Amino acid sequence: MHGLGNDYVYVNCYEESIEAPALVAKAVSDRHFGIGADGLILIQPSEKADCRMVMYNADGSRGAMCGNGIRCVAKYVYESGRVQSPRMNIETDSGIRRLFCRTRNGKINLVDVEMGIPVVEKREVLEAGGRSFSFTPVNMGNPHAVLFYTDVESLDLMDLGPLLERHERFPDRTNVEFAQVLDAQNIRLRVWERGTGETMACGTGACAACAAAISMGLVKRKVVMHLTGGRLDITWANPGGPMVMTGPAAEVFRGEISLKDFLKN
Numbered sequence: 001m002h003g004l005g006n007d008y009v010y011v012n013c014y015e016e017s018i019e020a021p022a023l024v025a026k027a028v029s030d031r032h033f034g035i036g037a038d039g040l041i042l043i044q045p046s047e048k049a050d051c052r053m054v055m056y057n058a059d060g061s062r063g064a065m066c067g068n069g070i071r072c073v074a075k076y077v078y079e080s081g082r083v084q085s086p087r088m089n090i091e092t093d094s095g096i097r098r099l100f101c102r103t104r105n106g107k108i109n110l111v112d113v114e115m116g117i118p119v120v121e122k123r124e125v126l127e128a129g130g131r132s133f134s135f136t137p138v139n140m141g142n143p144h145a146v147l148f149y150t151d152v153e154s155l156d157l158m159d160l161g162p163l164l165e166r167h168e169r170f171p172d173r174t175n176v177e178f179a180q181v182l183d184a185q186n187i188r189l190r191v192w193e194r195g196t197g198e199t200m201a202c203g204t205g206a207c208a209a210c211a212a213a214i215s216m217g218l219v220k221r222k223v224v225m226h227l228t229g230g231r232l233d234i235t236w237a238n239p240g241g242p243m244v245m246t247g248p249a250a251e252v253f254r255g256e257i258s259l260k261d262f263l264k265n
């Protein structure tokens, strides 16, 4: 499934169990020797919520939260009948998120997610590769560094991404957002994800960039985020409350893979 081209391999862990998920994440994510994905997401039963999401990046590292992934999890559990109400709670490694699935003819086309209250820190400057970068650290349940540019299209993320993701300022590494404010309600955004590289979209990253821009007074409290794979609508009605993100979720195919044979090769 994917949200705006941010694609993951999802495993229904109500029925399957995965012994070495980090290894599996790395292997299935490979776009040439595997299935091809930005990572692996396990859909599990939860004792505290309607279900639980566990996510791994393409390099096998674990992420605590995934905004595009959680919409797909909601779509899966709702359409398969495991969760009967379109309003549901999903447990993540960074807490429980509330979601609302908007349905059309029994199928979900958009999902609203309460993404939590962003923690926006003061702007900082760091030196990397002989250049200096100013950025805003934002925590959305996972770490982000937001940078603003007048033109993000021309940036070389293969160069800038790793430089910032692995900078010593971030001992746990970081997701990096390259944002361009188009006007008071529109932001163009490219994202370099920790553990995966440039992705078509990132839900937590879109919220982080939006929160940084709102805090700097650059945009209004309701913003359309233009990611490479499409748009996310984000509202942060009041600073003490959660951000709400709305976006699509899509299934591409279902399949079966024999992990024993696959991991051996």
Ligand SMILES: N[C@H](CCC[C@H](N)C(=O)O)C(=O)O
Residues within 6 Å of the ligand: 006, 057, 062, 063, 064, 065, 066, 067, 068, 069, 142, 143, 175, 193, 194, 195, 196, 199, 201, 202, 203, 204, 205
């Ligand atoms: N793509 C995800 C975020 C993955 C974050 C992950 N790369 C990390 O290590 O924190 C999203 O839509 O929010």
